[in-house]
Amino acid sequence: MSLDTPTAPGETTAQAPRLEVAHLSCVFDGREVVRDVSFRVAPGEIMCLLGPSGCGKSTTLRVIAGIERQSAGSVHADGKMLCNEVFSTPPEARGIGLIFQDFALFPHLTVGQNVSFGLRGPKARVQARVGELLERVDLVGYADKTPHMLSGGEQQRVALARALAPRPRIMLMDEPFSGLDNRLRDGIRDETLQLLKEEGTAVVLVTHEPEEAMRMADQIALMRDGQIVQKGAPYNIYNAPCDKAAAAFFSDINVIRGRVTGLLTDTVFGQFLAPGVGDGTEVEIVFRPQHVKLDFDRHGSGPNPTPQDGVPARGLVERARFMGHESLVEFRMDFDGGRLKATVPGVFLPKPGTPLWLSVRRDRCFVFPVTA
Numbered sequence: 238m239s240l241d242t243p244t245a246p247g248e249t250t251a252q253a254p255r256l257e258v259a260h261l262s263c264v265f266d267g268r269e270v271v272r273d274v275s276f277r278v279a280p281g282e283i284m285c286l287l288g289p290s291g292c293g294k295s296t297t298l299r300v301i302a303g304i305e306r307q308s309a310g311s312v313h314a315d316g317k318m319l320c321n322e323v324f325s326t327p328p329e330a331r332g333i334g335l336i337f338q339d340f341a342l343f344p345h346l347t348v349g350q351n352v353s354f355g356l357r358g359p360k361a362r363v364q365a366r367v368g369e370l371l372e373r374v375d376l377v378g379y380a381d382k383t384p385h386m387l388s389g390g391e392q393q394r395v396a397l398a399r400a401l402a403p404r405p406r407i408m409l410m411d412e413p414f415s416g417l418d419n420r421l422r423d424g425i426r427d428e429t430l431q432l433l434k435e436e437g438t439a440v441v442l443v444t445h446e447p448e449e450a451m452r453m454a455d456q457i458a459l460m461r462d463g464q465i466v467q468k469g470a471p472y473n474i475y476n477a478p479c480d481k482a483a484a485a486f487f488s489d490i491n492v493i494r495g496r497v498t499g500l501l502t503d504t505v506f507g508q509f510l511a512p513g514v515g516d517g518t519e520v521e522i523v524f525r526p527q528h529v530k531l532d533f534d535r536h537g538s539g540p541n542p543t544p545q546d547g548v549p550a551r552g553l554v555e556r557a558r559f560m561g562h563e564s565l566v567e568f569r570m571d572f573d574g575g576r577l578k579a580t581v582p583g584v585f586l587p588k589p590g591t592p593l594w595l596s597v598r599r600d601r602c603f604v605f606p607v608t609a
């Protein structure tokens with residue numbers, strides 16, 4: 238994605254994104270922990286920074302919030318510059334809401350006073366807003382309690398309500414739902430994001446959980462070693478990963494190897510197209526267990542090859558486990574003794590040693606040149 242030149246301090250543009258982060262870098266102790274990070278978020282859009290622990294997600298968020306300084310790059314909100322290498326708007330003047338993991342409520346204030354903390358205006362209007370938010374986070378009747386009377390999950394919901402109360406134009410959320418139990422999490426998460434969308438807030442959400450990102454994001458920026466390695470809608474990132482590690486971040490993967498001749502790679506599963514890859518290059522063919530098709534053995538042979546599923550290859554079941562809504566079957570393959578995995582909806586638990594034929598959906602395979 239190309240980035241236009243950001244506007245000068247104080248200048249605004251009609252089509253400016255709600256939030257624009259451009260070429261952000263951050264150095265700690267001589268180490269660049271955020272490297273040339275750029276993205277834009279429109280009003281009502283949810284951008285997820287997704288990646289493993291230590292990849293620079295929280296640091297990026299803290300620079301946007303103004304509690305950490307960058308070594309390069311800029312942050313703009315509605316076309317107005319918030320900070321660059323030499324200039325920085327104080328955090329409290331940025332109009333940005335924050336919900337961080339270590340949410341801190343004011344212990345001496347009631348729930349109602351905590352939620353109304355950032356609100357100005359007539360008392361009746363403030364009280365109405367507090368009531369509306371407590372209802373949204375399922376804490377009706379809690380306004381007069383103090384934080385020490387609440388469970389961790391309840392305190393987290395108060396923190397959510399407090400951050401939402403002033404209707405910030407940008408909301409930064411760092412693993413905000415991690416402390417909630419499963420039963421509450423889905424409801425609170427969907428409700429919070431619905432509210433932010435309705436109010437046109439641009440949201441940047443940090444998570445290391447791919448499922449959370451897939452469920453919530455309009456756009457995902459996949460980060461590794463301080464950089465964004467891929468950016469796009471969840472569907473595209475899942476179905477067109479930029480490399481093997483990006484594919485592996487979202488699910489188990491299977492990998493087989495081959496060598497390219499005339500844009501094709503010959504494998505035991507038939508030929509795979511390797512567009513743009515030079516002759517003689519070694520490639521890895523990557524596919525997810527849910528895209529493996531299984532067939533029974535018919536006296537030593539499998540189903541006929543098809544253009545969609547290629548050529549089947551035989552393996553012996555090594556282990557089968559029931560995972561809840563699907564079964565995971567692991568195979569040792571006849572052709573090279575390697576292991577491959579398949580998932581099957583529902584209950585499918587063949588005995589170890591059972592011969593089955595595996596084929597791979599061609600449109601769900603990714604071919605990557607092997608890198609050193």
Ligand SMILES: Nc1ncnc2c1ncn2[C@@H]1O[C@H](COP(=O)(O)OP(=O)(O)OP(=O)(O)O)[C@@H](O)[C@H]1O
Pocket residue numbers: 265266270288289290291292293294295296297445
């Ligand atoms: N104030 C600091 N001083 C020195 N190093 C820091 C500082 N803050 C973060 N780091 C380092 O920068 C790197 C990125 O940290 P960051 O917290 O941004 O990662 P993260 O992707 O959010 O990880 P997590 O999911 O574990 O929170 C880490 O190696 C971390 O140790």
